[in-house]
Amino acid sequence: MNLMYKEFISVEDYNALREAVKWGKLCHEQAQQGLENSAYVISCYDNGKIVGSARIIWDRGYISYLADVMVMPEYQGNGIGRHMVEQAITFIKSQLKEGWKIKIVLVAAKGKETFYEKFGFEERPNDEAGAGMDLWLAFSGS
Ligand SMILES: CC(C)(COP(=O)(O)OP(=O)(O)OC[C@H]1O[C@@H](n2cnc3c(N)ncnc32)[C@H](O)[C@@H]1OP(=O)(O)O)[C@@H](O)C(=O)NCCC(=O)NCCS
Known part of the structure; x- marks a missing residue:
């Protein structure tokens, strides 16, 4: 393996990862907006091929969200997920005042x-804390 980490990912590579981990592709516009509005993005390539990514959404105040931690199935178990999460945490630490x-x-x-x-x-x-909860909303016509 010849791994290289970058702080960027294209919509195409992001969607390739989403498909590989069976989360399904997002439409281009929605994926692009999500990536552009992320506070931090990290991606991992092996000889130019996308193999992993993770991102942080942050309000620039006290709440941040670690999202889309994905490693291609054939690359899992090699420390790639660990490295990306560590870098994401390091990013948030670097923002503390x-x-x-x-x-x-x-x-x-x-x-x-x-x-x-x-x-x-x-x-x-x-x-001390209750369960996390979520709610999915999908467009159902105007
Ligand atoms: C979860 C995921 C990101 C882990 O990435 P990875 O590159 O395979 O993980 P790493 O090789 O960096 O593993 C780091 C550590 O976590 C452990 N680990 C990895 N996957 C694990 C799992 N599913 N359950 C428990 N421990 C796990 C490893 O054993 C390793 O432990 P060690 O440091 O003590 O040896 C990857 O399996 C993945 O992309 N899965 C599909 C998408 C997904 O579910 N993402 C999480 C969304 S919340």
Whole structure:
């Protein structure tokens, strides 16, 4: 392997990863807006071929969200996911100012909680916090 990390990903490579991990492609406009409005994007290439990515959405205040951590199935288990999450956390750390604190939120895919616990993320629900929740909305005509 000849891995190279970049702080950018094209819509095409992002969608290739989404398909590979079975999340499905997003339409070009929606994917592009999501990537452009991310505070931090990291991608990984092996000899020019996309093999992983992750991104951070951040309000520039105290809330950030770690999203779309994806590694091509044939490249999983090689430390690529770990490196990208570490870099994403490093980015948020670099934004801290005196008196600040920033929370990184994520929604773990089923069975991936242990992967994230290695970085200090705490599983919910727990004794103090309830479960995370989400709501999907889809266009159903105007
Ligand atoms: C989850 C995912 C990003 C992990 O990436 P990866 O490159 O395979 O992981 P790494 O090789 O960097 O593993 C880092 C550590 O996490 C562990 N780990 C990896 N996948 C794990 C899993 N599914 N469950 C528990 N531990 C896991 C590894 O054993 C390794 O532990 P170690 O450092 O103690 O040896 C990757 O499996 C993936 O893309 N899955 C499909 C998409 C997905 O579900 N993403 C998560 C969305 S919330």
